[in-house]
Amino acid sequence: MYNLSEDRYFKILRNSAMPASIGLLMRERFRATTGAKRFAIPLTTYLRAQRTLLSKVDRILPMSSSELAALVEGFQISPERSTMVHNGMNLLGPVPGVKKEPESVAIVGRIEPRKNSLALARALAKSGHRVRFAGSLNGKHGQYCRDFLAIVDQEPNIEYLGILNASGVSRLLSRSETYLNPSWCEVVSQADMEAVASGCRVATTIYGYADDFTARRIGIIEPRRFILEPENAIRDVLERATTTDVVDLQALTWRNAAAALVAVYSELSEA
Numbered sequence: 001m002y003n004l005s006e007d008r009y010f011k012i013l014r015n016s017a018m019p020a021s022i023g024l025l026m027r028e029r030f031r032a033t034t035g036a037k038r039f040a041i042p043l044t045t046y047l048r049a050q051r052t053l054l055s056k057v058d059r060i061l062p063m064s065s066s067e068l069a070a071l072v073e074g075f076q077i078s079p080e081r082s083t084m085v086h087n088g089m090n091l092l093g094p095v096p097g098v099k100k101e102p103e104s105v106a107i108v109g110r111i112e113p114r115k116n117s118l119a120l121a122r123a124l125a126k127s128g129h130r131v132r133f134a135g136s137l138n139g140k141h142g143q144y145c146r147d148f149l150a151i152v153d154q155e156p157n158i159e160y161l162g163i164l165n166a167s168g169v170s171r172l173l174s175r176s177e178t179y180l181n182p183s184w185c186e187v188v189s190q191a192d193m194e195a196v197a198s199g200c201r202v203a204t205t206i207y208g209y210a211d212d213f214t215a216r217r218i219g220i221i222e223p224r225r226f227i228l229e230p231e232n233a234i235r236d237v238l239e240r241a242t243t244t245d246v247v248d249l250q251a252l253t254w255r256n257a258a259a260a261l262v263a264v265y266s267e268l269s270e271a
Helices: 007-014 020-029 044-056 065-075 117-124 139-154 166-175 190-197 230-240 254-270
Strands: 101-108 130-134 158-160 176-181 201-205 219-221
Touching (some): 117 139, 139 158, 166 190
Parallel strands (some): 176 201
16 A cells, blocks of 8 residues: 555665664654544655546445545545445354464464564563464565564464465464454454454554444554554553454355445446
8 A cells, every 4th residue: 555565675774773663663653643644645656646546546445434534535535436345254253163262362464564563573472472473474575574483483472374264364363362453554454354253352453444343442553552662552452452243244245245346347337
């Protein structure tokens, strides 16, 4: 969604007087100021490209009402140009026969700066919890991923499971007591929703929209805290992680999502 594609930036900071985590924080904090400005990244060429893209499409397909509201506020688009197409879910409840493991934490998603993986691993290293990361290593961020894997090797309570299929993710979430997502930016995360459905205590980033689909607000994570005050951040997040229910769970299927998408394409093709 924004320019984190060059590993060179991370490596330069890593070898300078400025800690890489602080450099990444400075780059991110312009976007991560308020919920209303979650799209307002102050990179002129990037913002221009976003506006150009939005001006040329026939229809915008947000996944939630809050995501649409952010687009309307950030880019002054007309809501009439949008159609809601929600995300689907593979997991609509805990896997039968799989029991929750006390003091266990699951993190599902790519290992990369945008997901804040490295800062979270460092914060969880001395937490006393059994931590499992699942997701691919982003090949465009080689040094970042190598630093992450070094923490995994050093800390006996942290495990990296690599890429899991849908069944593997379902079992991981069903056995985990807590699920965390400290991303710098997010949409309606499928993993967030499935973690809620599996009965996890969930805490997710303030820069996402999962709350649109939950019965009550789930624990909130401010990503910057994991860099500025990791020990306090992880303690607070583990205390505030919340269980809740997914609203209208049975409607959030891939079949319904696909039908909504097909309907939009059919309408546009006939216009």
